Amino acid sequence: MVGTAAFAYKFWLYEERGYRKVILRWKTWNTVLISLGLVLVILSLVWLYAIFPPLAKLPADHHKIVNFEGTYKVMNPETQSLDEIPVKVKREQQATEVQDNVLIINQVITTTHALAGMELSQFGLTEVLGVDRSTRQYVVGYRDMERSGQFSFPEKVEKKSYSMWMPTAGRPLEADFIGEEDFQGLTVFAFEISEQDLDIGTQQGTGLSQVLDVVVDLKVEPVSGVTVDTGSVNAINIVPAPGMKMPVYISSLRFTDDTVADLVDTARSARSMLLWARVYGFWLGIGVGIVLTLVGVLGAIRTRPREVA
Numbered sequence: 001m002v003g004t005a006a007f008a009y010k011f012w013l014y015e016e017r018g019y020r021k022v023i024l025r026w027k028t029w030n031t032v033l034i035s036l037g038l039v040l041v042i043l044s045l046v047w048l049y050a051i052f053p054p055l056a057k058l059p060a061d062h063h064k065i066v067n068f069e070g071t072y073k074v075m076n077p078e079t080q081s082l083d084e085i086p087v088k089v090k091r092e093q094q095a096t097e098v099q100d101n102v103l104i105i106n107q108v109i110t111t112t113h114a115l116a117g118m119e120l121s122q123f124g125l126t127e128v129l130g131v132d133r134s135t136r137q138y139v140v141g142y143r144d145m146e147r148s149g150q151f152s153f154p155e156k157v158e159k160k161s162y163s164m165w166m167p168t169a170g171r172p173l174e175a176d177f178i179g180e181e182d183f184q185g186l187t188v189f190a191f192e193i194s195e196q197d198l199d200i201g202t203q204q205g206t207g208l209s210q211v212l213d214v215v216v217d218l219k220v221e222p223v224s225g226v227t228v229d230t231g232s233v234n235a236i237n238i239v240p241a242p243g244m245k246m247p248v249y250i251s252s253l254r255f256t257d258d259t260v261a262d263l264v265d266t267a268r269s270a271r272s273m274l275l276w277a278r279v280y281g282f283w284l285g286i287g288v289g290i291v292l293t294l295v296g297v298l299g300a301i302r303t304r305p306r307e308v309a
Contacts (some may be wrong), residue, residue, distance in 0.1 A: 034293050034297060038293055041286055041290065041293070045286075057101075057133035057134050058095075058103050058131065058133040058136060059095070060095060060098050060103070060133075061095060062093065062094070062095035062103060062105060063092075063093065063094050063095065064092070064093045065090065065091070065092045065093075066090075066091050066255065066259050066263070067088065067089070067090050067091075067255070067256045067258065067259045068088070068089040068090075068091070068253040068254060068255060068256065068259075069087070069088050069089070069114065069253070069254065069256050070086075070087060070089075070251065070252045070253035070254060071084050071085060071086055071087060071250075071251075071252050072084075072085045072087050072111075072123065072249070072250070072251050073085070073247070073249065073250040073251075073252075074248075074249055075247075075248040075249065082247065082248075082250065085113065085120070086113065086114035086115055087111050087112065087113065087114055087120065087123070087253075088111070088112050088113075088114050088256075089109065089110070089111050089123075089253060090109070090110045090111075090112075091107065091108075091109050092107070092108050092109075092110075093105050093106070093107050093129075094106050098133070099130075099142070101132060101133050101134065102130050102131065102132060102133070102139045102142055103130070103131045103132075103133050104128065104129070104130055104142070105128070105129040105130075105131060106126070106127075106128055106129075107125075107126070107127050107128070107129055108124075108125075108126050109123075109124060109125040109126075110124055111123035111124055127145070129142075129147070129151065130142020130147075131151040135154060136150060136151050136152050136153070136154050136225070137149065137150055137151060138150075138151050138165055147165050148163075148165065148171075148172050149162075149163040149164050149165040149171075149172025149173075150162055150163060150164045150165065150172070151165065152225065152227065153220050153225040153226075153227060154225050155223065155224060155225045155274065156222070156223065156225070157189055157220055157221075157222040157223075157225050158177075158222075159177045159180075159189065160177055161174045161175060161176045161177060162174070162175045162191070163175075164193065166193065166214065166216075168200075168212060168214065168234045168236070168251075169195070169198055169200065169212055169214060170200060173193050173195055173214070174193065175191040175192065175193045175216070175218060176191060176192055176193070176194075177189060177190075177191055178190050178191065178192050181219075183219050183228060183229065183264075184228075184260075184264050185264075185268075186221050186228065186264060186267060186268060186271075187221075187222070188219040188220055188221055188222070188228060188229075189219070189220050189222050190217070190218070190219055190220075191217075191218040191219075191220060192215070192216065192217055192218070193214060193215065193216040193218075194214070194215050194216075195212070195213070195214050196213050197211045197212075197213065197245075198211060198212040198213075198214070199211060200212045200236070203238050203248070206238070208238045208239060208240060209238070209239040210236055210237065210238055210239070210248075211236075211237050211239060211245060212234065212235070212236055212237075213233075213234075213235040213237065214232070214233070214234050214235070215232065215233045216230065216231070216232040216233075217230060217231050217232070218230045221267035221268075221270075221271055223270070223271040223274050224266075224267050224270035224271050224274060226263055226266055226267035226270060227263065228260060228263045228264050228267050229254075229255055229260050229263070230254060230255055231252075231253070231254035231255075232251070232252070232253055232254070233250065233251070233252050234249075234250070234251045235247050235249070235250045236248055236249040236250075
C-alpha cells in the first residue's frame with residue numbers, strides 16, 4: 001500500500017509539474033497576443049492621426065502640367081466683330097519652397113495657336129501662388145497678389161458648395177454641387193460655377209464698364225479631390241449703355257483627352273492609396289488588434305492555475 005501511494009504521489013507530482021509548464025507556456029502566449037493586439041491598435045491610431053496627415057499634404061516638390069484646348073474670340077477693333085482663334089493652353093505648376101506650411105508655386109500659362117503652332121504671348125501668364133498644403137486653399141498675404149478660396153478641391157470632397165478662385169473674375173466664386181455620376185469608371189461629383197454680369201471694372205482706353213459671364217463645369221473624384229475633367233466659358237462684355245452689353249472677349253476651354261486620361265489614372269491611384277491608408281488599412285489594423293487582445297484575454301482567463309488541494 002505504501003509503495004502504491006508513493007507511486008501515485010510521484011505520478012501526480014509529475015502530472016502537476018507538466019500541467020504547470022503547459023500553463024506557463026499558455027500564459028506567455030496570451031501575454032504576447034495581448035501585447036501584439038494593443039500595439040496594433042495603438043499603431044493604427046498613431047498612423048491615422050499623426051503619421052499619415054503630413055504625408056497627405058500637397059508635396060513639397062509639387063509639379064503638375066495640364067493641357068487645355070478650345071477657342072478665344074477677341075474683338076477686332078477694325079471690323080468691330082469677334083475674331084475666333086483656335087488655341088492650345090498649357091498650365092504648368094512647379095513648387096519652389098515651403099514657408100510655414102504654405103507651398104510657394106510658380107505657375108506658367110503658355111498659349112499657342114492650335115493650327116499655326118506659334119506662341120501667342122499676349123495670352124501668356126506667369127504668376128506665383130501661395131497655397132496651404134493641408135487645406136489646399138490660397139493663403140492671403142503670400143506672393144504676387146491677394147488670392148482666397150480653393151486652389152484645388154481638398155481630399156474627402158463633400159456634397160456642398162466650394163469657394164474657388166477664378167482668375168478672370170479676380171475673386172473666388174461658388175462651385176455648387178449638382179450631382180453624382182459615373183465618369184470613365186470613376187464615381188465623380190459634378191460641380192458648376194455659373195455667374196452673370198459680374199462687375200470686373202472698366203475697359204482700358206474707353207473707360208466703359210465691364211461685366212463677366214462665366215460658366216465652369218467640374219468633375220471631381222471625391223476621395224482624392226482630383227478634378228478629372230473641366231470645361232469653361234468666360235465672356236467679358238462692355239456696357240456701352242445701361243441695359244446693354246457687348247462681348248469683347250470669349251474663351252471656351254476644356255481639358256484635352258490626354259490630360260483627362262492622365263488625371264483619371266491619377267485619381268484612381270490616389271483613391272486606392274487613400275482608402276487603404278485611411279479606411280481599409282486602419283480598420284484592418286484595429287480589427288486584428290482587437291481580436292488578438294480578446295483572444296489573449298480569454299486565454300488568460302481559461303488558463304488560470306487550478307488550486308492544489
